[in-house]
Amino acid sequence: MAIELSTPDAGRLGDVVRALRDWQHDAAPIQLHPGDLGWYWRFGADATAAAVRTWSRDGQFLAIGFLDGPDVVRMTVAPWAWREEELAHRLVADVSEPRRGVLPDATASVEAPDGTRVQELLSEVGWSLGEQWTPLRRDLTRPVEQPGLRTEVVAPGQESEFTAVHRSAWGHPRFTDELWRAMTAGLPGTDARCLLARDERGVPVAGVTVWSAGPGKPGLLEPMGVHADHRGRGYGRTICVAAAAELEKMGASSALVCTRSSLDAAVATYESAGFRRLPERLDRTRDA
Numbered sequence: 001m002a003i004e005l006s007t008p009d010a011g012r013l014g015d016v017v018r019a020l021r022d023w024q025h026d027a028a029p030i031q032l033h034p035g036d037l038g039w040y041w042r043f044g045a046d047a048t049a050a051a052v053r054t055w056s057r058d059g060q061f062l063a064i065g066f067l068d069g070p071d072v073v074r075m076t077v078a079p080w081a082w083r084e085e086e087l088a089h090r091l092v093a094d095v096s097e098p099r100r101g102v103l104p105d106a107t108a109s110v111e112a113p114d115g116t117r118v119q120e121l122l123s124e125v126g127w128s129l130g131e132q133w134t135p136l137r138r139d140l141t142r143p144v145e146q147p148g149l150r151t152e153v154v155a156p157g158q159e160s161e162f163t164a165v166h167r168s169a170w171g172h173p174r175f176t177d178e179l180w181r182a183m184t185a186g187l188p189g190t191d192a193r194c195l196l197a198r199d200e201r202g203v204p205v206a207g208v209t210v211w212s213a214g215p216g217k218p219g220l221l222e223p224m225g226v227h228a229d230h231r232g233r234g235y236g237r238t239i240c241v242a243a244a245a246e247l248e249k250m251g252a253s254s255a256l257v258c259t260r261s262s263l264d265a266a267v268a269t270y271e272s273a274g275f276r277r278l279p280e281r282l283d284r285t286r287d288a
Contacts, residue, residue, distance in 0.1 A: 035211025038188030169225025215251030
């Protein structure tokens with residue numbers, strides 16, 4: 001059977017999320033996670049579906065891509081197809097040819113897990129090394145220590161403090177309460193928790209969203225941030241430990257995060273919270 005490239009409608013997002021959950025395992029390099037789609041879901045199901053590309057054969061997903069912006073596709077491959085030659089050539093052809101509707105006729109980047117044939121083939125056909133990323137993992141098979149600061153799971157009706165911390169931490173004024181409600185109402189949101197840390201006076205100082213892929217699967221932190229007025233006091237470490245503890249409660253086997261390698265302070269924060277740095281990974285980039 002031929003490999004089919006498609007953009008799902010919102011009604012098929014459940015199948016996409018289930019596939020991504022099934023494909024997560026600790027032995028694999030960090031890869032596209034249901035939480036990546038869950039964070040984007042703040043823009044609604046239709047927008048999320050429009051940003052997804054799937055490759056399937058005889059109705060079975062072989063690869064899933066997510067357009068994290070108009071010129072970046074983050075993709076992963078079904079575990080049984082990581083080394084499949086036909087699939088790799090089809091994926092590389094589809095991301096290389098703008099008329100196929102994945103990436104534009106401009107400078108563009110692809111993120112694919114290390115160890116896949118896709119990653120190798122992109123290099124072989126001339127895609128250059130792109131942005132550097134540092135993945136980190138914390139094993140959750142051992143109990144997580146107490147974070148040392150008051151943290152709480154954000155419930156509906158309490159989102160305003162959480163979104164205010166995020167806006168300050170990231171300088172994104174558009175993350176509104178309405179977007180938070182859309183995000184948490186999405187399919188991946190059923191397996192997500194937003195955590196808020198408070199200082200000794202009860203002031204909100206840091207926040208994080210954690211995404212489970214199910215019991216025994218790696219969970220994801222996306223995103224984490226400390227309020228701009230409260231940086232340099234160890235609150236980033238605190239909220240990351242709390243995130244690991246929450247994922248442990250949800251049955252996750254490990255906690256994952258990936259950050260730009262250029263953000264030295266972020267990498268150091270995760271390491272201070274017990275996350276172990278994994279081999280650096282690089283996007284592949286094609287010039288216009």
